Amino acid sequence: MKRAFEPLREAWKEGGSMDRVRLEKKVLSENDRIAAELRDRFREHGMLCLNFISSPGAGKTTLLEQTLARFTPGERVAVLTGDVQTDNDARRIARFGFPVKQITTGGACHLDARMIERALSDWRLEDFDLLLIENVGNLVCPASYDLGEAAKIVVLSVTEGDDKPLKYPAIFFRAELLILSKTDLLPHVPFGMEAACENARRVHPEIEILEVSATVGTGMETWLEWLEARRRQAQSAAPTPAASRTEPAV
Amino acid sequence: MHELSIANSILEAARAEAARRPGVRLVKVGVRVGELSGVEPDALSFSFEALVRGSDLEPLTLEIETSPRRQRCSLCGRIFRVVDFNLFCPDCGALESRCISGGELEMVYLEIEEPHAAPAP
Numbered sequence: 001m002k003r004a005f006e007p008l009r010e011a012w013k014e015g016g017s018m019d020r021v022r023l024e025k026k027v028l029s030e031n032d033r034i035a036a037e038l039r040d041r042f043r044e045h046g047m048l049c050l051n052f053i054s055s056p057g058a059g060k061t062t063l064l065e066q067t068l069a070r071f072t073p074g075e076r077v078a079v080l081t082g083d084v085q086t087d088n089d090a091r092r093i094a095r096f097g098f099p100v101k102q103i104t105t106g107g108a109c110h111l112d113a114r115m116i117e118r119a120l121s122d123w124r125l126e127d128f129d130l131l132l133i134e135n136v137g138n139l140v141c142p143a144s145y146d147l148g149e150a151a152k153i154v155v156l157s158v159t160e161g162d163d164k165p166l167k168y169p170a171i172f173f174r175a176e177l178l179i180l181s182k183t184d185l186l187p188h189v190p191f192g193m194e195a196a197c198e199n200a201r202r203v204h205p206e207i208e209i210l211e212v213s214a215t216v217g218t219g220m221e222t223w224l225e226w227l228e229a230r231r232r233q234a235q236s237a238a239p240t241p242a243a244s245r246t247e248p249a250v
Numbered sequence: 251m252h253e254l255s256i257a258n259s260i261l262e263a264a265r266a267e268a269a270r271r272p273g274v275r276l277v278k279v280g281v282r283v284g285e286l287s288g289v290e291p292d293a294l295s296f297s298f299e300a301l302v303r304g305s306d307l308e309p310l311t312l313e314i315e316t317s318p319r320r321q322r323c324s325l326c327g328r329i330f331r332v333v334d335f336n337l338f339c340p341d342c343g344a345l346e347s348r349c350i351s352g353g354e355l356e357m358v359y360l361e362i363e364e365p366h367a368a369p370a371p
Contacts, residue, residue, distance in 0.1 A: 003315065003316060004315055005280050005313055005315045005358065005359070006313065017363070017364050018277065018361060018362070018363050018364075019361070019362050019363075019364055020359050020360070020361050020362075021267065021359060021360045021361075021362060022358070022359050023263075023267070023356075023357045023358060023359055023360055024356060024357075024358060025263070025356065025357050026355060026356055026357075027256055027259050027260055027263070027281060027355045027356060027357055028256070028259055028355060029263070030259065030262070031259075108252075108255065109251060109252050110252050110255075112255075140252070140288055141251070141252035141288070143288040144252060144256070144287065144288045144289060144355065145252075166335060168288075169286055169335075170286050170287060170288030170353075171288065173286045173349075173353065174353075202335040202337065203335060205337060205345065
């Protein structure tokens, strides 16, 4: 693989001239533009948006279910859940009574900002102060796409290898929080908790780490405290937090 | 395999550039891929070639430059390349540094062939 671009060979041929135009723009600049618009809208409404990323089966949906189960009815929470096919996750999450929408990507291995924009188009953002986005189960591709979230959260289950952060550094580099899930299974699997944390910090020294078993409930309280702290932070960052709640329907 | 969507984004951007320069032919596009970008250069080249083949942009080619992870030491200011996730500063040994490259996914240049005015006799 090339380390540096080859210099332009000034080629004159068949009456034409070669030129090199410098672009220096992000490949995903269109996605980033939409994500920045979404981020502005979330900020305007004092809304915390979190993007959950993991490999398939790491327990994102169970973590969300158990999180929603601990919210009081009427809390201003909404969920978007992405999958290649089926609306199974949306149906699982809908049981908790909060608005949920399934984004079926039809083959795409990640969510992008436009999918989020579309999914939100018939929701009033002023009705929510927390948006949880469950990305498509994939530890690689979703890392490249900004969805306008305040933070990416990577979920790694103890049934996976503790060297995953080194194998898939992009997502651990970008995630603010690592949730080590299914910790109730630790006695049955050869997962090195310390090794996993050390590997994650080798990739991203500042990453925060929580250990959670959503099924048993261990660590859920600490996770909810993290969530509430970030939620309050988002609310206080909004320009007019009080006004946005009483805004009349348009 | 999000490299296919990324290759498509590159082609869309190249088309937009071409539209601003009527008459030119696109020859090559240069893209910088950081080692922390989560994008696999080989898969990106493969996807790019597959999309260009048989399209209006043929024979546009892709040149990829890889960008390693570099950190700047917060204590002594030394810029160093990170090998095997070793984040210790090679000069002062500190573990406090900021990442300054490696996450890029950028279109750096576009090589175009411009119709040349006939040389004066």
